[in-house]
Every structure is written in structure tokens, then in C-alpha cells.
Amino acid sequence: MVAWRCAHKTKDVLLAWEGEQHVVFFNPNSGDTHLVSAFALLLTEMLAPEALSRAQIVANLTEGLETDVDLPALLDTHLPRLTTIGLLQEVPI
Numbered sequence: 001m002v003a004w005r006c007a008h009k010t011k012d013v014l015l016a017w018e019g020e021q022h023v024v025f026f027n028p029n030s031g032d033t034h035l036v037s038a039f040a041l042l043l044t045e046m047l048a049p050e051a052l053s054r055a056q057i058v059a060n061l062t063e064g065l066e067t068d069v070d071l072p073a074l075l076d077t078h079l080p081r082l083t084t085i086g087l088l089q090e091v092p093i
Contacts, residue, residue: 004079005051006044007089016041027086034085040078044087051091054079 008028016023016038023041025034046052046060058071082088 001053001093002090003051003053003093004043004047004057004083004088005091006048007086010044010048013087014041014044025085025087029086032085034087036082036085036087037078039074040082040087043078043082047088051093053093 013026013028014023015026021038022035023038025036025040026032027034042061043057046057052060054072054075057075061071079088083090
């Protein structure tokens with residue numbers, strides 16, 4: 001079983017502008033810059049303090065939220081991509 005956590009201090013690698021739908025991520029390890037979604041920022045902020053499993057992430061996101069969005073499917077798309085670019089990191093639990 002795995003969990004995910006933010007691979008960097010968010011204040012050092014993310015730049016967001018108020019009212020914008022995207023965030024800029026600079027990977028200091030590779031030197032690459034990526035444009036990521038506001039949802040990626042939400043995930044990063046959630047995973048900055050501690051590593052969480054996919055089930056824990058879904059539970060945190062659905063708490064008090066009324067939406068028709070398929071969160072597990074959304075996570076299946078975002079978690080691998082954000083891990084590939086180095087924003088998130090998989091850790092065993």
C-alpha cells in the first residue's frame with residue numbers, strides 16, 4: 001500500500017495568482033517548470049503536512065462536499081502525473 005506526500009516545501013516551488021485556474025510548479029531537481037491545475041494545488045496543500053493514502057485523500061476531499069465529480073477517477077489521473085513531474089512523492093505505508 002502506498003501514500004502520497006508533497007515532495008517539496010510548497011512555498012518554495014509553487015506560484016499561484018488570485019483568480020487563476022492554474023499554478024506554476026518549478027521542480028528544483030530537474031529545473032523543469034510545469035503548469036498544473038488548481039486541483040493539483042489543493043492536493044499539494046493537503047499532502048504537505050503528512051502523507052495520505054488514496055482513501056484518506058478521497059475522505060478529506062468529500063468531507064462536507066456535495067458534488068457529482070468522480071473523485072477516485074480524478075485522483076487516478078492526477079496522482080500519477082503529479083508524481084511523474086516530481087511535485088508529489090509516493091511513500092510506502
